Amino acid sequence: MLKQERQQxxxxxxxxxxxxxASDLSQRLSVSEDTIxxxxxxxxxxxxxxxxxxxxxxxxxxxxxxxxxxxxxxxIKMDLANKALExxxxxxxxxxxxxxxxxxxxxxxxxxxxxxxxxxxxPIAMALKNHNHIEVIMIGGTLFKxxxxxLGIETVESLNNMRADLYLMxxxxxxxxxxxxxxxxxxxxxxxxxxxxxxxILAMVTSDKLNTFSNHIVSPSNVLTYLITDxxxxxxxxxxxxxxxxxITE
Amino acid sequence: MLKQERQQxxxxxxxxxxxxxASDLSQRLSVSEDTIxxxxxxxxxxxxxxxxxxxxxxxxxxxxxxxxxxxxxxxIKMDLANKALExxxxxxxxxxxxxxxxxxxxxxxxxxxxxxxxxxxxPIAMALKNHNHIEVIMIGGTLFKxxxxxLGIETVESLNNMRADLYLMxxxxxxxxxxxxxxxxxxxxxxxxxxxxxxxILAMVTSDKLNTFSNHIVSPSNVLTYLITDxxxxxxxxxxxxxxxxxITE
DNA sequence: TTTTATTTTGCGTTTATTTGCATGTTTGTG
DNA sequence: CACAAACATGCAAATAAACGCAAAATAAAA
Numbered sequence: 011m012l013k014q015e016r017q018q019x020x021x022x023x024x025x026x027x028x029x030x031x032a033s034d035l036s037q038r039l040s041v042s043e044d045t046i047x048x049x050x051x052x053x054x055x056x057x058x059x060x061x062x063x064x065x066x067x068x069x070x071x072x073x074x075x076x077x078x079x080x081x082x083x084x085x086i087k088m089d090l091a092n093k094a095l096e097x098x099x100x101x102x103x104x105x106x107x108x109x110x111x112x113x114x115x116x117x118x119x120x121x122x123x124x125x126x127x128x129x130x131x132x133p134i135a136m137a138l139k140n141h142n143h144i145e146v147i148m149i150g151g152t153l154f155k156x157x158x159x160x161l162g163i164e165t166v167e168s169l170n171n172m173r174a175d176l177y178l179m180x181x182x183x184x185x186x187x188x189x190x191x192x193x194x195x196x197x198x199x200x201x202x203x204x205x206x207x208x209x210x211i212l213a214m215v216t217s218d219k220l221n222t223f224s225n226h227i228v229s230p231s232n233v234l235t236y237l238i239t240d241x242x243x244x245x246x247x248x249x250x251x252x253x254x255x256x257x258i259t260e
Numbered sequence: 261m262l263k264q265e266r267q268q269x270x271x272x273x274x275x276x277x278x279x280x281x282a283s284d285l286s287q288r289l290s291v292s293e294d295t296i297x298x299x300x301x302x303x304x305x306x307x308x309x310x311x312x313x314x315x316x317x318x319x320x321x322x323x324x325x326x327x328x329x330x331x332x333x334x335x336i337k338m339d340l341a342n343k344a345l346e347x348x349x350x351x352x353x354x355x356x357x358x359x360x361x362x363x364x365x366x367x368x369x370x371x372x373x374x375x376x377x378x379x380x381x382x383p384i385a386m387a388l389k390n391h392n393h394i395e396v397i398m399i400g401g402t403l404f405k406x407x408x409x410x411l412g413i414e415t416v417e418s419l420n421n422m423r424a425d426l427y428l429m430x431x432x433x434x435x436x437x438x439x440x441x442x443x444x445x446x447x448x449x450x451x452x453x454x455x456x457x458x459x460x461i462l463a464m465v466t467s468d469k470l471n472t473f474s475n476h477i478v479s480p481s482n483v484l485t486y487l488i489t490d491x492x493x494x495x496x497x498x499x500x501x502x503x504x505x506x507x508i509t510e
Numbered sequence: 511t512t513t514t515a516t517t518t519t520g521c522g523t524t525t526a527t528t529t530g531c532a533t534g535t536t537t538g539t540g
Numbered sequence: 541c542a543c544a545a546a547c548a549t550g551c552a553a554a555t556a557a558a559c560g561c562a563a564a565a566t567a568a569a570a
Contacts, residue, residue, distance in 0.1 A: 012310045013528070015279055032546075042530050047547070063537065064546060126324045132382035139405050146381065150400030150418055155389050160398045168400055168414065236460065262566095263518070292520050297557065313527060314556060473558075511570100518565070526557070539554065 014090035014106040016041065018047050024059060024068045040054040040144040082182035084159055093238050093258055094178065100124050105204055105255050106134050108178025111214045113137060119144070128174060130160040130200065147172075154197060161196040168204045177208035179234075180213050183222040186249040191223045198226040210235040217241035233257070250260045262478075266291065267299050272338040273458040274309060274318050275367055320371065321390045329406055334364075338372075338490050340464040341365035342430070343508055346412050352425045355454055356384050358409035359430025361464045369394070378422060380410040380450065383444060404447060411446040416453045431465050433472040436499040439480040441473045448476040451505060460485040462470035467491035481505070 016039055017229075024030050032050060036043040040244050054061035062068050091114040098104065101124055106112050108131040116127075116137045123144060129135055130149040134189050149168045151160030157180075179201060182192035190213075191197055205211055211234050220241050232253040239259060241247070266289055268348055274280050277502055280299060304311035308318050333419040341364040348354065358360050358381040366377075373394060380399040388396050390491050399409030399418045407430075429451060432442035440463075442448055457462055460502045461484050470505075482503035489509060491497070497507050 011313055012279055012281075012315050012317070014310075014317060043546085044531080044548095045529060048529085130400075132385045135382045135403055136386065136408070138403075139408065142405075146403035146405070148398070148400045148403055150380075150410070150414075153385050153388075153396035153398055155392075155396070158386070158389065160400070164400075213467045248475065293556085294521080295519060298519085301557095358553095514567100514569070516565105516567070518563105520563080521561090522559105522561080525558100526555100526570105528543075529553090530551105532549105532551085534547105535547085536545105538545085539543090540541100 011039070011041075011094055013049070013211070016045075020046075020049060020053065020066075020083055021058060024066065026168050029067050029095060033064075056175055073247045078162065080194070085213070086216055087114050088109045088118070089215075090120050090216070090238050090240065094212060094214055094236075095119070096185050097210075097236060098123070098125070098178060099175075102126070103128065103173065105129070105172075105174035105177040105208055107131055107178070107201065107204060108134070108157045112178050112180050115178060117227060128172060130165055131158055132160075134157050154194065157194070159197065159200070161194075161200050165200050169200075169203045172207055174208040175210065176254075177211045179211055179213050181203065181213045183219055184213070184215055184231055185221050185223045186231055186253065188223045188227065189229040190233070192226055192228065193224045198228045201228045204227055205233050212236040214238045215241075220246060231259055261289070261291075263299070267296075268301060268342060268392055269335070270296075270299055270303065270316075270451065271308060272335070272342065272368070272503045274316065276334060276338070278318050279315055283314075306413040308322050314503070334360075336466055336490050338364050340466070341368050343488050344462060344486075347426060347460075348373070348375070349425075352376070353372075353378065353423065355379070355422075355424035355427040355458055356431050357381055357428070357454060358407045358453065362430050362465075365464070366430060378424060380415055381408055382410075383408050396439045401450075402446075407444070407447060409447065409450070411444075411450050415450050418451075419453045422457055424454075424458040425460065427434070427454055427461045428463055429455065429463045429510055431469055433469055433474045434446070434463070434465055434481055435471050435473045436481055436503065440478040440483070442476055442478065443474045445476050450479045451478045454475070454476060455479055455483050462486040462488065462493065464488045465491075470496060 019039060020035060032043055035046045037232050050066050054057045068155045086098050087110060090111060092122040094115050103126045106127055106129045113133055116134055119141060121141055122196050126145045127138060130148045131150060132197060135148050138144050149160055151162040151165030151167050154161045181190060184190050213234050215237060217240050220239060235257045236259045237250050242259050250257050264379060269289060282293055282296045282469060285296045289395050295413060300311050300316050303309045310317040337360060341361055344365055356377060356379045357397045363383055366384055367405050369391060371391055373391065376395045377388060378397045385396050385398050399410055399415050401412040401415030402478060404411045464483050467488060467490050470489060484505045487500050487505045487507045492509050500507050
């Protein structure tokens, strides 16, 4: 393995895990501890990590570009996605749009599940390649690369002829009073349409998104049927439950 | 082998494999390690790679490596894809369907290219995520997982309102007499439609696909404008050239 | 085509990196 | 304080890179 390659791996691991232990790294990367120490020393000199006795710490907040986001096993999101699984029944028609949490959800779907998935997100479609009993219907449109979803008039029109049992809505921002919102007009329009053609709507929301808002409003938050979150503050939960949303937490 | 050609191969390999070892390259390209080192030094100076001790790393964002990594014909396909690049002009409307060769092609498109890409293949769309000046229009439909393309009535209907300058048709089987064929009815229908709305059609074909056929015929082979292949048998080439196809080989 | 000029390549030699190990020192912890 | 784990330092082996030079290949000119 190349030295720089190994150091990049260390940085990636650190990005995922906050801290690393030198002896661990030695095993995981199968090089001697001396080599790891030398790596850590170099990375520390470049201020890419903070060296401490027996290991190293991450400097600054975790980086979240799209690709590392996909690789990073964000445990919280995995947990949320895992809780969502129980709402999936055989032969359901699922409507799934973009977002990393939705991608986690799809990756956890059992390979044997029989269902139909409608999506406007290429990554979601790709993740279902090996689910032989899931029929995937892609909605076309203009690819919006930041969220990796197809948007536009055709997207909305295609949705006209469809109905779904359960819509897994990717959430950017949600506020109990203001509603579900995000920074892109076209994306809001598509989500609104998706909500309209679905029987039930489920949203997985990490607590950092709760009670935040952006400029384009999709709909009031009470369109949601289920809200899965890691936030356990009783007053926050009550806020949504009072809107007839069934809130699922730990 | 010419120097430029070899350096392009190095870039292709690097694109595919994220890193290269100088001594490996020396063997794979059958030149001395000194030559490889000189190549790497030049490419590094142009910022096309990142030189490190004992090898080099890829610069820029990762590419979509969706299909099985160590494909036997991978290098040949990259060569074919590379030859296809010259037919792409600024501000063109490209229509691209599925296939590994097409994916290789897309991965080799310069990040600065201005163009519009229409595709029914999610992997192609994903591969264009970092091409900030390429507008991607996805055609929806039912995902056919073997080829990873969207198919069906909606797919064909969506294509009705579109026109493309150049269609990169993924080829399963082609025979000079029987035509272009494949084993799936719906896919054949979509390809036929795509051919109908395109000004020119380009096909990249490895020699093992030449003069083979399957049960669903897309069209006669003479719809092609360009045929890029690694087959250099003069009689085979003449077969296609006699159909007014411009054949590009080594 | 033949000849000439230029570029590219391979080899021997020298120099530099990287890695693991041995040895002695420091640090954290009970 | 004791003691193990972690660390720094120096060293040697293995690889890899840099350099100069001559042979070979390619391009250009006659």
